[in-house]
Amino acid sequence: MKFIIENLNQIIETTKENVPLALALREQHIEWMQSCGGKGRCTTCKFDVLEGMENISPYTPAERKYLENRQISLTQRLACQVRISGKVVAKIPHDSKLPHLHYLDGNIKP
Numbered sequence: 001m002k003f004i005i006e007n008l009n010q011i012i013e014t015t016k017e018n019v020p021l022a023l024a025l026r027e028q029h030i031e032w033m034q035s036c037g038g039k040g041r042c043t044t045c046k047f048d049v050l051e052g053m054e055n056i057s058p059y060t061p062a063e064r065k066y067l068e069n070r071q072i073s074l075t076q077r078l079a080c081q082v083r084i085s086g087k088v089v090a091k092i093p094h095d096s097k098l099p100h101l102h103y104l105d106g107n108i109k110p
């Protein structure tokens with residue numbers, strides 16, 4: 001899989017496609033917000049999908065619940081819930097940015 005984080009200028013490539021994206025990111029030492037520890041209980045690990053939604057595993061029950069509650073949009077997925085097989089271009093939304101990282105489209109407002 002190839003996961004391109006557009007506003008962090010990072011490309012993650014791994015042959016491990018059967019692990020949650022959040023775990024693949026951790027293995028590549030990419031810092032990612034995960035307030036509930038990857039249990040599908042918070043949505044802080046969400047990302048915007050710019051390209052490659054077809055390369056992301058089907059929605060999990062947790063994602064469906066947050067979609068119904070409008071806590072994530074149709075173009076957002078949860079890194080702790082998804083598995084990627086192919087190329088995905090993504091962007092971290094403002095409310096999921098970590099304050100100590102520099103994002104190409106700006107950081108969180110103080």
Ligand code: FES
Nearest residue numbers: 038040043045080
């Ligand atoms: S880390 Fe909480 S939902 Fe993914």
